[in-house]
Structure formats: C-alpha cells, structure tokens
C-alpha cells in the first residue's frame with residue numbers, strides 16, 4: 001500500500017513509501033482510509049518537536065475509514081462499517097489513571113500517527129476498542145476534523161468552565177469547530193488571530209464569533225476564559241491579562257514555545273492556567289453525539305495523499321481556513 005511517512009527525526013517533511021498491507025491483531029480492525037485530517041500535532045512530529053515518536057512513522061490521527069477485516073475478538077464493528085480513529089490508540093487499562101477514568105494520562109498509552117502508524121496511507125490498523133462510529137450527517141472529508149480538532153478542542157472547551165465570554169487564540173481547525181459549539185450553547189466567542197491576518201478574522205466572524213481581532217489587542221470586554229490553540233507561549237500572559245478574576249486559560253496543544261515570565265498580578269485573583277492532554281474515549285462519545293446534534297459545519301481543504309507536504313506547508317504557514325484533509 002502507499003503511505004506518506006516520516007522517515008527520520010526532524011525530517012520536516014513526509015516521504016512516499018510502499019508498505020505491506022498491515023494485518024489486524026485479535027482486537028484490531030483493518031481499515032481502508034477514506035479521509036485523514038492534518039493536525040498541528042502532525043507538524044510537531046514531522047518537524048521533530050515531539051520526542052516520543054516511533055520513527056519511521058505514518059502520521060495522521062483524524063482517520064475516517066471503512067472496516068475491511070476484523071480480528072477474532074472484535075465485537076463492535078463489522079466489515080463495511082464506517083469508523084473514526086482518533087489520537088488515543090491504546091491505553092493500558094490498569095494503571096491509576098486508567099482506573100480513574102483518566103486514560104488520557106496513562107503513562108503507557110500509545111498514540112495514532114505517533115507510536116502507531118496512522119492515516120497518511122491507503123490502509124491502517126487500529127484497536128477497535130479505541131475507534132468510534134461517526135455521525136451520518138458528515139461525509140468522510142467533513143467528518144475527519146471532528147476526530148482531533150473537534151474532540152480534543154472540546155475537552156479544552158470543557159476545561160474552560162462555564163463562563164459566557166470565551167476567547168480563542170489561534171483560529172484554525174479546532175477554533176472553528178469550538179466556536180460553533182460555544183455559540184450553540186449560548187456563549188460569546190472572542191477570536192484572536194495573528195496581527196494582519198484579515199482572512200482569519202473574516203473566517204472567525206463567518207462561523208459565529210462575536211468579535212475578532214489581533215492577538216496583541218484587548219477584546220472589547222474582559223473574558224471569563226480563553227483557550228490557546230496556537231503553539232505560542234507568549235500568548236499565556238497575554239490571555240491571562242484579558243481575563244476577569246477567576247478566569248481560566250487553557251493551553252490546548254501538545255507543544256508550545258516557552259512561556260515568558262510574567263508578573264504575579266496576572267495570575268492573582270484565582271486565575272488559572274492549565275493544559276489539556278490527549279482525550280478519553282468518553283470525551284469522544286460525548287463530542288460525537290454533540291456534533292450529530294448541533295450539527296457542526298466543518299470547513300475543509302482537500303488534498304490528495306501524495307500532496308501531504310503541501311497540506312503540511314499550508315498549515316505551517318497559516319494559509320488554511322479550517323482544516324486540511326488528505327484523501328488517498
């Protein structure tokens with residue numbers, strides 16, 4: 001089968017490779033990939049900013065596919081079913097975190113497109129216990145961004161508390177989905193984009209933001225909370241400075257540049273800074289049900305699998321409105 005793989009650490013691109021068709025283990029399914037979203041985490045893997053990748057690796061953890069074959073112990077899917085494969089590929093099930101419903105923190109967890117070959121390929125195998133049926137209202141390409149931008153974005157959104165005024169820093173795939181969730185739940189979204197990025201400002205307004213402006217300027221009102229999707233550490237004190245007492249700032253990415261030191265008064269009055277790591281299967285079930293219910297409109301730009309590097313470059317350069325999706 002054809003795949004695009006990271007073949008050395010810090011390669012900064014993926015290479016076309018021919019791989020043997022993978023065989024599913026007893027708990028696994030063999031899946032024909034129909035679409036795979038391109039996530040910022042893929043960029044961190046390709047650029048060598050994350051150090052635990054199994055190299056060589058086929059990236060991609062927003063996989064929409066069709067089940068071709070099931071291992072002996074698989075009871076939840078049958079051949080022909082459409083399936084979604086997310087970032088969390090496996091967790092141990094018996095550590096203190098797994099037992100407490102926090103499998104997202106499992107020390108032995110393995111991640112799709114990071115330690116397990118992912119969706120930049122014609123086929124992949126996945127542990128069926130970590131895969132999900134997808135809502136019918138989404139075609140394959142439009143469903144792909146739900147699987148990370150949507151559901152890890154949603155975990156970050158839940159961590160941001162229940163305040164009305166939500167700031168989002170970095171307006172890409174995750175923010176455009178979470179804006180719709182927030183608006184659906186009666187909240188106001190304040191979108192912060194790179195100074196001068198008028199296209200991102202228009203995009204934010206189009207999907208429902210109350211206000212959009214440059215990330216170095218104050219919003220018209222103080223925020224109850226903010227989520228930082230951009231991998232930029234200096235946005236942490238910036239976002240804190242825009243929150244009301246008790247405000248929450250959530251760092252939603254797996255990697256961020258260093259956070260500069262900042263005066264304690266920015267954290268004072270019970271403000272909170274926290275990160276969000278990975279996802280649990282419960283997050284996925286909750287979010288996919290919500291996505292079916294709202295429904296969300298994902299904006300995608302489709303690339304053939306062979307053009308994965310062009311998709312990664314467009315994401316790196318901030319040229320996308322919404323999410324890049326690869327189609328084999």
Ligand SMILES: [Zn+2]
Pocket residue numbers: 091092093094095096097098099103106107108109
């Ligand atoms: Zn565990």
Ligand SMILES: [Zn+2]
Pocket residue numbers: 039040041042061087148149
């Ligand atoms: Zn992701």
